[in-house]
Amino acid sequence: MRGLLSCGLAAALAAVAPQARAQDATRSRQTAIVTAAARLAPAVVSVNVLRRERRVAADPFDLFFMPRGYEQTVEGYGSGFIVSPDGLVITNQHVTQGAEQIVVTARDGRDFPAKILGEDPLTDIAVLKIDGGSLPVAPLGKSTDLQIGEWVVAVGNPFAYLLGNTEPTVTAGVVSAVGRNLLPSEGQSGVYVGMIQTDAAINPGNSGGPLANALGEVVGVNSNILTPSGGSVGVGFAIPIERAVRVADELRRFGTVRRAWVGLDVAGAEDLRGWKRVGGLRVTQVAENGPAARAGIVVGDVLLVAKGRRLRTFLDWEAVLLDTGPGDSLTVSYQHAGQPRTARLTVTDLPTTLAEKVAILGGMKVVTVTDAVRAERGIQSDHGALIYDIPDEMEQATGLRSGDVVLQINRTKIAGAEDLRRAFSTAAGGGAVTVWFERGGRLGRTAFYVR
Incomplete structure (x- = not known):
C-alpha cells in the first residue's frame, strides 16, 4: 500500500514539475x-x-x-x-x-x-x-x-x-x-x-x-x-x-x-561650436529695475550656476530659461569683482516686461554674407545676413549691433539679407521673435518685438 502511495505521489510531482518550471521561466x-x-x-x-x-x-x-x-x-x-x-x-x-x-x-x-x-x-x-x-x-x-x-x-x-x-x-x-x-x-x-x-x-x-x-x-x-x-x-x-x-x-x-525674463543678457564664452571653454557667462546688459538689477547683479558679473545647473555655455542659460516660468524664483550663483555671490531672482513674463521693447526695422542696413564678406570680416558662419549699420535706438531695443551676423529668426534659417527682411516682415505684429546671431565668432541670442 505504501508503495502504491509513493508511486502516485511521484507521478503527481512529475506532472507538476514542468508546469512549475514553465512558470519560473515566464x-x-x-x-x-x-x-x-x-x-x-x-x-x-x-x-x-x-x-x-x-x-x-x-x-x-x-x-x-x-x-x-x-x-x-x-x-x-x-x-x-x-x-x-x-x-x-x-x-x-x-x-x-x-x-x-x-x-x-x-x-x-x-x-x-x-x-x-x-x-x-x-x-x-x-x-x-x-x-x-x-x-x-x-x-x-x-x-x-x-x-x-x-x-x-x-x-x-x-x-x-x-x-x-x-x-x-x-x-x-x-x-x-x-x-x-x-x-x-x-x-x-x-x-x-x-x-x-x-x-x-x-x-x-x-x-x-x-x-x-x-x-x-x-x-x-x-x-x-x-x-x-x-x-x-x-x-x-x-x-x-x-x-x-x-x-x-x-x-x-x-x-x-509665457516666456521667462530676468532682465539680463549674457555673452557666451563658447565659440560657434559651443564647447571649447568653460568658466561661466559674463553679464553684458542689465535692464533697469528688472529682476537682475533688483537682486544686485551688474554688467561684468559672471554667472556660474543657475537652478543647480553649471553654466558652461550660452546654451546652458537658454535651457535654464526654458525650464523656468513667470512667477518662479531662480537662484543664481555668480562672481562679482572676483568674489562669490548668490542672488534669488523673481522671474517675470517676457511679453509683459518687454511691451515697450519694440523694433521698427526700417533703419537697419544688412548685406548677405558672401565668401568675400566672410573673409573681410572674419565671419565663421557659412550663411547669414551681416548688419553693417543700425540706429542707436534700434540697437538698444533689439540687443543687436553693427557687425552682428543674423543666423536664424525663430525657426527660419537666414541665408542672406532677403531672408532676414522676409522673416521680420512675417513676424511683424506676431509677438516676440528669437534671433540667433554671430558676434565676434561667438553665438548669441536676443528677443524683441517687431512691428
Whole structure:
C-alpha cells in the first residue's frame, strides 16, 4: 500500500514539475523593460497629420502640367502620449505644424479626430485634445534624477503603419547623457537644449512619443536624432518631461507660452561650436529695475550656476530659461569683482516686461554674407545676413549691433539679407521673435518685438 502511495505521489510531482518550471521561466522573462513597456504602451498613440505644402516642380516635364510652385497634400506622422483621462495628448510641434487635419490612433486601433489646443515652436511641444471617454494615462516620472547608464525605453510608432498594425514599437537603451545642447540647424523645429541623450532606437515616426524609465514612467519626449542616414544610429534626444509638462500646461491654460525674463543678457564664452571653454557667462546688459538689477547683479558679473545647473555655455542659460516660468524664483550663483555671490531672482513674463521693447526695422542696413564678406570680416558662419549699420535706438531695443551676423529668426534659417527682411516682415505684429546671431565668432541670442 505504501508503495502504491509513493508511486502516485511521484507521478503527481512529475506532472507538476514542468508546469512549475514553465512558470519560473515566464517570471524570469518579466524584466523591468517588459514591465515598463506593458505599463506605458496603452497610453501611447499615433499622430497622423494631413497638411498642405508648397512644392517646386523638380522634373522639367512637370512644368508643362503645373505651375513652378504648386500646393500638394502631404501626410505626416508621429507619436504622442495621453496625459489625462479626458484626452489631452502631448506630442512634438514639428509633428503638428501646418496641420489641416489630425487623427490620433490608439493602441487598440480606434481613431479619434484631434484638435490643437496649442503649439510652441521654441520648445517643440504641442498639445492635442481628443474625445474618447475614460482613456489610459501615461504615468509621469522625473528627469532630474536620471542616472547615466540607467535603462530607458522609447515607445512610439516609427514609420507609421508600414509595420502593419497600431501596436506601438518598444526599443530599449540607456541614458547616454543629460543636459545635452544642440546648436540651431536648418530644419530644426525648436531650441533643443538641456536634452536627454539615449541610444534607444528613435526613428522617423517616434517624434512626440515618450521616453520612459524602467518603472514605465515618462521622463522625456523623443524629439530629435543625429544621423547621417535618416535612421537611428544610437544618438537620440528627448525633451525633459518637466519642461514638456510646464509648456503643455501653459498651452492648455493660455493657448500660448509665457516666456521667462530676468532682465539680463549674457555673452557666451563658447565659440560657434559651443564647447571649447568653460568658466561661466559674463553679464553684458542689465535692464533697469528688472529682476537682475533688483537682486544686485551688474554688467561684468559672471554667472556660474543657475537652478543647480553649471553654466558652461550660452546654451546652458537658454535651457535654464526654458525650464523656468513667470512667477518662479531662480537662484543664481555668480562672481562679482572676483568674489562669490548668490542672488534669488523673481522671474517675470517676457511679453509683459518687454511691451515697450519694440523694433521698427526700417533703419537697419544688412548685406548677405558672401565668401568675400566672410573673409573681410572674419565671419565663421557659412550663411547669414551681416548688419553693417543700425540706429542707436534700434540697437538698444533689439540687443543687436553693427557687425552682428543674423543666423536664424525663430525657426527660419537666414541665408542672406532677403531672408532676414522676409522673416521680420512675417513676424511683424506676431509677438516676440528669437534671433540667433554671430558676434565676434561667438553665438548669441536676443528677443524683441517687431512691428
